[in-house]
Amino acid sequence: MDWEQLLSLKRFGDSHKRIRKEQDETRLGFEVDYDRIIFSSEFRSLQDKTQVIPLSQTDFVHTRLTHSLEVSVVGRSLGRSVGQKVLAKYPHLQNIHGYQPNDFGAIVAAAALAHDIGNPPFGHSGEKAIGEFFKNGNGKRFKADLTDKEYQDLCDFEGNANGFKILTESRVGRLGGLRLSYATLGAFMKYPKESLPKKPTSNIADKKYGFFQSEKEAFVDVAQELGLVNRGTPQDLSYARHPLAFLVEAADDICYTIIDFEDGINLGLIEEEFALEYLIKLVKNTINSKNYYALSNTEDRVSYLRALAISTLINEAVELFMSHEEDILSGKFDKALLDVSKYQAQINDIIKLSVEKVYQSEEVVDKEIAGFKIIDGILDVFTDTISNHHQGTLSNYHKLVLKIFPKTLDLNQENLYNNLLGICNYVSKFSDSKAILTHKKLKGTHF
CATH class of the missing domain: 1.10.3550.10 (eoxyguanosinetriphosphate triphosphohydrolase domain-like)
Known part of the structure; x- marks a missing residue:
């Protein structure tokens, strides 16, 4: 796969390409994607959709909307950091074509914002x-x-496939759905395959499926425009992920791992002393003990550790992406970024406790x-x-x-x-x- 093709500014429904150097820097196409998603009625409905705790009446428990906004913020940081390193590695993308680090951040932020838009x-x-x-x-x-x-x-029935339907489905007066850029649609597609065959391999991209039969033609159009690696057959469509889809997934993984855990603590479902010990293990190399022990209440202590944990995992995900970037571009990398993290044991401990105490x-x-x-x-x-x-x-x-x-x-x-x-x-x-x-x-x- 080629970064220039992967960063396509062409909008779904367009018949012509859009050139990066011709873009209005005050309202870049990738940023327009973000705006179109956030103003859509489908996104607004997430304010009253369950994240983990259904129908909660408390102020601090997350809905799908607050979760999506947080994933988007983390995704933007991941994208910008990776963009800076990718442009340093391939300077022609910036010097000749005009791409900037913030372009990567805007693509990942928009795709991350929409990642739950299809969830019931x-x-x-x-x-x-x-x-x-x-x-x-x-x-x-x-x-x-x-x-x-x-x-x-x-x-x-798969929320990811339903999300792709919402983003791309034409109706009277709205041809091309939300008319997002191909780059953002590619980054959105975490599972670029059909519903059958089910989990044919251990590749993370085969864990679920990413489009309904009704959007098959639209999906192939996006995959071919972006030059995604074809892993399937004409009978059973399957492609390698868009590289930035790994960052959207990492942003989601970081947020639900840390923030769902935080919700569990604030709700009293997870004992504070027990929980804080788990978070401290994750951030032990960056914690400022003096600042931490000066905090007098649970919410502030959890908030401090949560911020450190998210920062730690963002840095880790960026490092992992760049160390595997060539395999990702060739379609050979087949795991979630955090599944190969040095913090995998700590992450798994936190998720296990969340499952036992919160999700169940x-x-x-x-x-x-x-x-x-x-x-x-x-x-x-x-x-x-x-x-x-x-x-x-x-x-x-x-x-x-x-x-x-x-x-x-x-x-x-x-x-x-x-x-x-x-x-x-x-x-x-x-x-x-x-x-x-x-x-x-x-x-x-x-x-």
């Missing part, structure tokens, strides 16, 4: 609930009418159970409605349900898969609160 309500349990509906619930009845890959898309806490599990039933109930009614709509057998109830769908949701397509995926995409955009309200409305219990 109720966190990862929302993804599982949609998949479960088609795998073992009433949605199973559609299997015979779908191809294997179409059915797998629904059974393993009674509060989280109880609300995930509720989320499963809510999404299952909504999909049951919505898929019945579109099925009866196409068969011309709508009941009066289903006629009313049909009226609540937005005009942007086209349910008159002949292809059943596109209609079912359209419903899933529509539900995925619900905030947690809207999902609860919609479920009550469909059951007649919201009055």
